[in-house]
Amino acid sequence: MSQHLPLKGQTGLKRIFNAFNYSMSGFKSAFKNEAAFRQIIYLNLVLLPISFLLDISKVEHILLIIVGLFAIMVELLNSAIEAVVDRISLDRHPLAKIAKDMGSAAQFMALSIITITWIAVIFL
Incomplete structure (x- = not known):
């Protein structure tokens, strides 16, 4: 398909530059508007320096960083x-609840992965 979709924007370096700006805007918006995002950032700001104090291999250190980024x-x-x-819609709807609950469950799993990984690296 040679035609660009009307809402797709630029190509080449301009697209990469725009994509970077959109990403930075997303980070700023999440930090400003989402308490849970700020909490994950703060958690990483605590765990990352601690990871440098541990006597662990480079691979284990990278793993601790990756689970935080995840x-x-x-x-x-x-x-x-x-x-x-x-x-x-801001109305309560069963499908909206399911979508939000599944997103929350995904974050619960990510935090579980952090916990399991840190315990494994430190104690096993």
């Missing part, structure tokens, strides 16, 4: 789901 990514997706659901 939780940030999941929270961004969870917040996006919530925003879309709220955009459609």
